[in-house]
Amino acid sequence: MWGVALAVLLTACGTEKPAAAPSGSPSSAAGAGKLPDCPSTPSKPPTTGALPDVSLRCLGSGPDVRLADLRGPLVINVWAQWCGPCRDEAPYLAALAKSGKIKMLGIDYDDPRPELAVKFATDEGLAYPHVVDQDKAIQRALKVAGPPLTAFVDKDGAVAFVHRGVLTSPQQLNQLVKDKLGVTP
Template sequence: MVKKAIAAGILAGLVLFALVQHFYKTEEPQAIEASKATTGIGAGMVAPTFTLKNLAGEEVSLKDYRGKKVMLNFWATWCPPCKEEMPAMEQFYKENSKEVEILAVNLDPQNNVKSFVKDNELTFPILLDQDGTTQQTYSIISIPTTFIINEQGLILKKHIGSMTFEQMQELMK
């Protein structure tokens, strides 16, 4: 008898919880402003805009690429997994640059990035995060880290670690 009363009480509590959840449900926003995130940046958020200089010293802004998909990659010249994925990124860029732009944000501009780019025959845009502000804005803890941003500026996916050419193709679907 006591067991039945306990079971009935638990069941009633679960039903009450479900009803409260149903009637007081708030709608989730379509996108979260990433600059207001407290636990890092990820899928579903608006990509924070930034302006950085490229290797030629010209300013490049993320907002200049609205209307085009962007693969935003954070990397460094000393990083073995970053070095490992660069040939795949170059191949991906050569085959997909009409549909997707790659912006590779270098986090160690004090090193000879120009030499690294030349030695690896990279043709996609390399941006220099001189003061680490963009790295902080995007909450980059581990590199390489890549964000896929859609034509409207929303982050679709986040990938931590190096990628193969095939993984890049899959990530862009």
């Protein structure tokens, strides 16, 4: 029984999070200027199977990002600074971003501490734009039970695949990018 409970715990962080602490807007969080700017994307009509039509505030600098405007190939990672498995997979995501072969976006999900989220992203070398979803706006569309979750978006903006739970190796992540998006990292 403990094995099953441990396996479930290691698969995803679920919905538990620490109590909220007073803080400013995400872009005013300490160190936010160290993160890459969020992209300014032209407005596009939503496509079938696309990301939800919600706009999320940039964790660092830059404009809000309307998810429905994004096109791939793109890897979106849903994370939170309080999520242990998110920390485990962060080096694989950082390495993929450094390859420069694919666009990436992080979504800091249901996270009450933007200053700690900025610290997490910078400490882990997640050198790609990040947005904030404190209100769980993507929960229904992507069926988010909790972080981590990684979505693969194709060139037309459709969600080609969603991996729920922790990524276990850089090879697994690279294989998913290749199989789901046709890009060899």
